[in-house]
Amino acid sequence: MRIFKNLLLNGSYQLLLILIPLITTPYVSRILGVEGIGLNTLTATIVQYFTILAVLGTNTYGAREIAYYQNQKRERSNAFWGITFISFITTLISGILFLFFVLFFKKYEVIFLWQGVALLSVFFDISWYFRGIENFKIIVSWNVLIKVITIILIFLFVRSSDDLIPYIIILSLGTLFSNIILWLYLKNEIYPPQLRNLNMRRHFYGSFALFVPTIAVQVYTVVNKNMIGVLDSIGSLGVFNQSNIIIQTALAVVSTLNVVMLPRTSLLFSKGDVAGVHRNIVKTFNIASSIAIPTTFGLAAISLKFAPFFLGPQFRMVGIIMLRAPLITTN
Template identity: 40%
Template sequence: MKVVRNYLYNAGYQLLNLIVPFITVPYIARVLGPKGVGINSYTNSIITYFLLLGTLGITVYGNREIAYHRDDIKERSRIFWEIEFLQLITIVIAYALFLGFDFFQTQYKAYFLLQSLWIIAGAFDISWLFMGMEDFKKTVLRNTLVKLISLAAIFLFVKTANDVGVYIFIIGIAQVLGNLTLWPYLPRVIQKPVFKGMNVWRHLGPTTMLFIPQVAAQVYLQLNKTMLGQFDSVIASGYYDYADKLVKMALAVITATGTVMLPHMSNLAAKGDMKRFNNALYKSFSFVSFLAIPLTFGIAAVATTLAPWYYGEQFAIVGRLIIIESPVAILIGWSNVIGLQYLMPLKRVKSYTKSVTYGAIINIVINIPLIVSLGVNGATIATVISESVVTGYQFWVVRHDIRFSRLFVDAWKYFVAAIIMFIVVYLLNCMMVISIGSLTAQIVEGILIYIGVLLVLQASIIVDGLQLLGKKF
């Protein structure tokens, strides 16, 4: 039940992450316009490279290491302080490199400085400690408060197209404050640092191994935006960013599974309980498929009317980009399970690294010709192809270790139900005038059809869910 509770906490927070942009993005799109949105998107994509360098692979590595030793407070404390001091050192180096980069900039110099708040925030990010402890309540509640305050600040202070800097500052300072709010809880779970015998550098190698796949994974998003800004325009970068945002907002509820399951699976692996480990993996994969497959078809069904209504007529092109990118929900969902919930807990980091590195290489190779020939459509296609490579390679790596017949046992049922749902929702979308009411009606109708078809097909996740409810009530 602890895993379920943590998932509900994290999924609830991810829903808030979905709702807040759902409220702010249309407002920002209309106030800042395509150029302002593009400037934010482009400058943030550059800052992300420095943030990745500063945090290395510490978020995932720290999460896993704390999970391995969470029952030993002395060892847990030693590992925490070693990793945190390493993080402070690498952030200082990354920020120094950023200042050197910004010194030579002639365009967007001030915006880059404001975006650098994200790098500063990275120094104080200890969410990995509480995730490793499987204590998601603290991170969720504190970040929720900061998120709501930043939401209010956006509506209060971002009023015109000249407020791009104000918007960037609000988002950046919210990230800093959100990370700082976790520190008061530290004395309850961690002892004071003991500097004698502390070995910060022993973590550099393992975190660097995780840094490589993190950088490669960011290539799909950040490099696409950067290249669009260079080879097309910052406006095209903004279009791509907003299409990606809408897909990723919906995907957040799915990837919440990986965030919760990583420490749980790592702890099972550390105990050598492989029977429970494998059972949890199959259940998690089925659950992710159950969510990701209808999400892909649902987004595609409403995309062409949702985008101009949600973002404004200036962003009508985003609808087509969303349809192209929608399969990413399934691909990332599956790679999230295999990569974060299987390969990482078993310390098969090399295989995980190869998968995202190959995806990044493919992305770089095909990005330029696709952007030059197809513009922003090409960048979106490159994203889908790259994610396909990542997921495909991970499946190939585990082909002798995992029973695919059990992994995909109900997948065909999810696809059948999702396709039927797509047809109905698409027809409704064509007939109805888009509004909050009609969109809600289409979502509810889609969910009912999807669940109804799965009931008829006797999908195991529905049968198990009904049995669980029967026991409760």
């Protein structure tokens, strides 16, 4: 029953994530144009290199570790503080490297600095803790509120092609506030940190071990955008990014199941229930496949007509690029 409730909550949230692009993407595409979208994408993806370093593997590792100790408050508290302090350190190092980059690069300084708020968001991100204890209600409720406010602010303050910076500010601060708010719910969840019991070395190795296998995929999703922006043009990057948004929106539906099932699978593993773990993995794969395959073929079938209708005539090429839809089945 708890899994079904979490799946329903995350499904509702992912539905909102689908509706947001349906509402904002056509508007923003027409207001900012291919150049504005391309510049936003280029600067955001460069900042993403630094956020990848800042996050390390703490998001996945943290949720898994907290899930192991769902019913043991002292061990759960030690794990939380150990992982959080590692996240603080990696974010601080990444932030210093980012500031050096901005000082030496000099181009688009203001845009980069506002995009850099993403690093502050990583610093305060403890959503992995609430995923670990399977309390998705807090994460979803606040994110829904912030997303709705973000939509309203975009329509109010992004009115011309010169409003790229306000657009970036709205998105960046929205993510930051949604992460900071979660700290208010920790009061009765964990004990104060005991430095001698944080076991930071073990948590660092655990986070790094999960970081290494995923970095190739993470960097791949960033590098291709950088290459388009540098080797072709900012406009071409804007076109590619809009196709990517549509595909990633569909992908979000499939990934909902993984987010919900990870803490439950981790808890079963910590109890030695190998059969339960196997059962969860098979169930997750079957449900995800039944969603991903029809979505892939449906998106590919409508892409050429859908893109110019949805985004505007200047994004006509998006329809061709959307034939990348089979990527949805690789999640």
